[in-house]
Amino acid sequence: PDRRGALGRTLRRHAAARLPEHMVPGAFVFLDKLPLGPTGKLDTRGLPEPGEDGPAATAASGEPPRTSLEAALAEIWAEVLGTARIGIHANFFEVGGHSLLATRVVSRVRARFGVDLPLRLLFERPTVADFAAALAERLGSDADATATPVANAIPPADRSAALPLSYAQQRLWFLDRLMPGSGVYNVALGLKLDGALDEPALRRALTALIARHETLRTRFPVEDGKPRQEILPPFDAPLAVLDAAACGAAGIVPPADMTPETLGRALRPLAARPIDLERGPPLALTLVRLAPASAVLVAVLHHAITDGWSMGVLAREVTELYRAEMAGETAALPPLAIQYADFSAWQQRGLAGSRLTGLIDHWRDRLAGAPEVLELPWDSAPKAGGDRPARSQRLRLNPAETDALRGLASRAGGTLFMALHAGFSLLLSRWSGQRDIVVGTPIANRTHDDLSGLIGCFVNTLALRLDLSGDPTGAELVERSRQVTLDAYAHQDAPFELVVDSLGLKRSLADTPLFQAMLVLQNAPGGQLELPGLTVTPLVDDADIARFDVLLTMVERDGGIDAVLECDGHRFNAETSARMARHLKRLLVELGAAPEAGAFRLPLTDTAAEAARIAGWRLAPPSVPEVSAAPGSLWTPIDRAATGTSAEVLNPDLAPVPIGLPGTLWIADGLGAPPTRTAITARWTETGVLERRIDAAAPLHAVPAAPAPSGPSSPTEEALLTLWSTVLERPVTDTGASFFELGGHSFLAVQLMARVESLFGCRLPLASLFTGGTIAQQAALIDRRSAASGSDEVLVMLRASGDRGTILLPHEISGHVLCYQALSAHLAAGWTVAGLQARGLDNTRPPLDRLADMAACYADAVTAAGLPGPFVPVGYSFGASLAAELAAELERRGLPVATICVIDALADPKAFIAGVVPSDDAGRLLYMVRAVEHSVGIDLGLDAGTLRQFGHETRIDLVHQRLTASGAFGGAITRDQVAGMLAVFRANLTAADGFAPSVGGAPLHVWVTDALAARPGLPTDLGWSAVTTGPVTIHRIAGDHASIVKAPLVEELARDLNHILPEAPS
Structure with missing residues (x-):
């Protein structure tokens, strides 16, 4: 069977290279002779029924079942493998089986016979005959009886109680909270649709899909820091339709060539939009019209409600729902026995007590002492927090190379994944110098039949720890991988996050815990969207955000393997990531070709050619660049030109390391003396420069001891x-x-x-x-942050130690006092400095919309805090009118006001903003955004066209996303706070429109920029004489409205202000 299967794959590849796809045979069935009729002609009725492909046909050949138990198992295997029948001596893993399908077999055996068998058993007994014998031992005397299904259904959850999150959802929800506003955990599906698309039918199909799967209408509200699932009632599919004009306004430029790759990159902003899990829904649907008969459907789901398997379910069901809508029929979809919330409640009940403790204890023992960091030779230091750019490299193993790896795995009693895991771990070991390698890998975790048709996040993560010590051959590494992988499969129910928590690892935003390399072999049931009357083409787009230092994603296609190696662009430059991909390809090929060779002696490159290059550099070093190291680089050139030494970079086995990889530097004086080992970690670059690593760890005696425990000091x-x-x-x-x-x-x-x-x-x-x-x-x-900008408290203490009096800084039109950050730093010592921000910024209380009410509220805050007088209100822009109003209010209360200072503003705020602030909602939101950008020093990349294409709520979402991603407000701003900011802004516009000044008696100083003074028709005092009976002094200052409160002009402004502040009492 093995030879026939290999020959079948060879014939299929040969045909595929010469025939159109629809003419390539789907299966090759090998016969000892052709069945002939009485006349000697071919009797087609005597031909065996082929399976779907070569392996399936091979599976169908062989001895039929001999017992009812074998017959039941053969039926299960045939259903899972997708073939009509299977011989009892066919090896499951040689006829198309893999670990995911093996899991489904074990699940169906459990449902059919009520016996929970370990997945390992199928690897050890991979034929129906052998597996039936093992099962018979478990079943006892009734083993040959007709098997009947055993009740094993997942019960419905109690919908009157709070619905818990599954462990997978908890992990994704936590990551979403850790990186708010990031689209890194979005799962996107982009499809180009060419032909006559029926948009209403598509919308109805998507609406039916949302009604069918509760996960698609689930939100995750939080109470006391604990999330729960809340299922929303069915709703119409939120399908946004963008035409060419809307695309342009959103910054999306469809490419001229319209290839799947260029379209994928162009529509990346749609896939990266953050999804608010707390508000829901957890998906976004967009139809982009490219031409009258061409469009792109982009479906974005948060990973908390989907996984790779689910996207196949989605594609298959949308295909059937759209077909039914077009035909006016009822969709032929089987009813769902349960929903995801039933599973999550069942999982929480089942994974508890001693079972969960046993699983966690196993993993803790298995991973004890594992290295916490994979020490790859980064080019630059890692950056903590924020999105990490991805560098992607594509590679392919041809069918012959893939068959060699598959054969290697088969001889070890394993799967192709185990050979790939061994090869990937070997690469990481060769690059890092570590012999203890932990690699993460996802597992579908759909161990129950009822879960196969659900859309939801079931995937768990396994940490595969491979020991590469000694001098193993490639075949030995695959055997080690087999043992590690089967052990992990047997304990796959342990939630990964709980495993990590149990290990007590140090947490860092720079590194993922436990492992920094991930291996994914995509073998979940696929699903190609096939819509009647349309040509459907999946878009292709490499990830632009890296989630790991290294992520290797592989998929079997056309007999070979297509792979994408994705590296963290902060740590690896383009040259290094490309080199890693080349080394990986070479290593996998060599592993399959020479499995009995020493794994650490398998070449990563053309060894002879590279050795010749290094030999030339070793003796004749090139000149060293003038710049010793780029900013953030971990490597700096070694200048050997003046020393006359030769150099070698060797691994622990004293063999030369490949170009680009680190090793120990050995030097010789060129006079015949043996080389000397140094303590320097070095590498050769592609241009022949010898570099040393500059971030070497301190010697043990130089590492400071842990500080003594300290008690509270505040x-x-x-x-x-x-x-x-x-x-x-x-x-x-x-x-x-x-x-x-x-x-x-x-x-x-x-x-x-x-x-x-x-x-x-x-x-x-x-x-x-x-x-x-x-x-x-x-x-x-x-x-x-006790009085941070997002707080509803109006008093923001910027300096609380002065006794000369208090400088009060009322907010500008956005409601914030961020515009005073630079100014407050330069104000005279001895003064308390307090900002006054608008009420309602957190959207929990309505904002004030009259200047008099604001002044009364702020005066209350000043007196309640017991701030010392005299008071000096200093107002910038809209805050100038507030400063004058506040001064009058303080005087009415009998509180001393030394002077009023206003900066670059007219007394009447309505006149100042006339013709500047737009009247429409989108325009006003943009004006507020510009005020915040100016205050904080950021650029959110928004324009009026982008905002006007969306409704009000979506605009709020977009601004919240951009503010969060910018890191302004410490990254802690919420959507409610953004909505509060807009409400405050509107209220301030209303207050400006109703300007009716109160009159005080304090002297008033006005700073006027050259830009404002140049506006025609303004009164000399800018109208400020109307708000005070005291003297008004005008100060001219260079700059414009934006630059006056920023360095360097703000220093001159502060000097002027400090000069007019009253002296300390003697």
């Missing part, structure tokens, strides 16, 4: 000690201890942040626990 630290003790359910006394070192984990981190917000009224980003995870660091952050 009320905030004391409160946090109590809070942490409660959340962690253990006494916490050391303010310098890390949350994760004390036993905290991801879900507790979310709950802790919720409790912090409740206790202090201060929302901290979840990421702050990774970058500053001690009580001392968290307390300092809380103290700095």
Whole structure:
């Protein structure tokens, strides 16, 4: 059978190279002789029924079942493999089986016979005959009886109770909270549709799909830091339709050539839009019209509600629903026995107590002592937090190379995945110098038949730890991989996040925990969208955001393997990532061709040619660049030109390392003495420059000891000690201890942040626990943000130590006081400095829309805080009118106002903004955005055209996304706060429109920029004499409205202000 299967694959490739696709035979069936009729002609009725392909046909040949047990198993195997029948001696993994299909076999055996068999058994007994014998031992005396299905259904969840998240959802929800506003965990499907598309039918089909699958209408509200599932009622598919004009306004430029690759890149912004899991729905659907008979459908689902298997389900069901809509029929889709929420409740009940403890204990033992960081030779230092750009390299193994790896795996009793895992781990070991390699891999985790037709996130992650020590051959590495992989499969139910938490690993935003390399072999059931009357072409787009240092994604196609190697672009330059892809391809080919050779002696390159290049560099070093190292680089050139030495870069076995890889530097004086080993890690570049690594670790004696435990030094630290003790359910006394070192984990981190917000009224980003995870660091952050811009408190203490009086800085039209950051830093010492921001910024209370009401509110805050007088209101832009109004209010209350300072503004704010602020909603939102951009020093990349194509709620979503991604407000701004900012902005416009000044008696100073003074028709005093009976002094200053409050002009402004401040009382 093995020879016939290989010959069948060879014949199929030969035919595919010479025939159109529709003429390539689907199967090759080998016969000893042809069946002939009485007349000697071919008797076609005597031909055996072919399977779908060569392996299936091979499976069908052979001895039929001998017992009812074998017959039942043969039926299960045939259904899973997609063939009509299977011989009892056919090897499951040689006739098209793999680990995912093996999982389905075991699941069906469990449902049919009520016996929970380990997946390993199918690898050890890979034929029907052998597997039936093993099953018979479990079943006992009734083994040959007719098998009847055993009740094994997942029960429906109690919908009256809170619906829990599955463990997979918890992991994705946590990552979403860790990186708010990022689209990195979006799963996108882009399809070019050419032909007569019936848009209403497509919309109805998508609506039916949403009604059929609860996950597509699930949101995840949070209470006390704990999320739950909430199923929304069925709704019409939110299919946004963009024409050419809307595309241009959104910054999407369809390419001229319209290839799947160029279209995929052009529509990347649609796939990257963040999805709000808390508000829902967790999907976005867009139809982009390219031409009258050409469009692109882009479906974006958050990973928390989908996985690779689910996208196949989606494609198959949309195909059937659209076909039925076009034909006016009922879709032929089987009813769903359960929904995802039923599974998640069942999983939470089943994975509890001793079973969960046993699984976690196994993984903790298996991974104890594993290296926490994969020490690959980065080009640049890693960056913590934020999206990481991806560098993608494509490679392909041809059918012969793939067959060699498949044969290697088969001889070890394993699968193609195990050979690929061995090869990938070997590459990582060769590059890092480590012999203990941990690689992550996803597993479908659909171990129950009821789950096969659901859309949802079932996937779990397994950490495969491979020991490469000693001098193993390639075949030995595959055998080691087989053992590791089967062990992982047997314990695949352990939720990955709980495994990580149990290990107590240090957490960092720069590195993923436990492993930094991921291997994916895509073998889930596929689904090609096939819509009547349309040609459907999937779009192709490499990822632009990296989730790991290295991600290898492979898929079997046309007899070979197509692969994408994706590297973190912050750590690896283009040359290094391309070199890694070349090394991987060469190593996999060599592994299949020479499995009995020493794995660490398999060549990564053309060894002879590379050795010749290095030999020339070793003796005649090229000149060293003038710039020793690029900013952020981890390598710097070694100048050997003046030393006369020769150099070697060797691995631990004293063999030369390939160009680009690190090794130990050995040098010789060129006079015949043997080379000397140095302590320098070095590498050769492609241009022959010898570089040394510049981030070497400090020697052990230079590493400082852990600091002594420290107690609380502030009320905030004391409160946090109590809070942490409660959340962690253990006494916490050391303010310098890390949350994760004390036993905290991801879900507790979310709950802790919720409790912090409740206790202090201060929302901290979840990421702050990774970058500053001690009580001392968290307390300092809380103290700095106690009156942060997102808070509803109007008083923002910018400097609280002065006794000469208080400078008050009322907000500009956005409601924030961020515009005063630079100015406040230069104000005279001895003065308390307090910002006054608008009420309602967090959208929990309505904003004030009259200047008099604002002034009264701010005066209340000033007196309640006991701030010292005299007071000096200083207002910029819209804040100038507020400063004058506040001064009059303070005087009415008998509080001393020394002087009023206004900066580049007319007394009547309505006149100042006339013709500047648009009247439509989108235009006003953009004006507010520009004010925030100016205050914070960012560019959100928005324009009026982009905002006007969306409705109000979507505009808020878009601004929230951009603000979060920008890192403004510490990355902690919420959508409600963005909505609050817009409400405050509108209220301030209303207040400006109703301007009716109060009159005070304090002297008033006006700073006028050259740009404002140049506006025609303005009164000399800009109208300020109308708001005070005191003297008005005009100061001219260079610059314009934007530059006056930023360096360097702000320093001159501050000097002028400090000059007119009253002296300290003697």
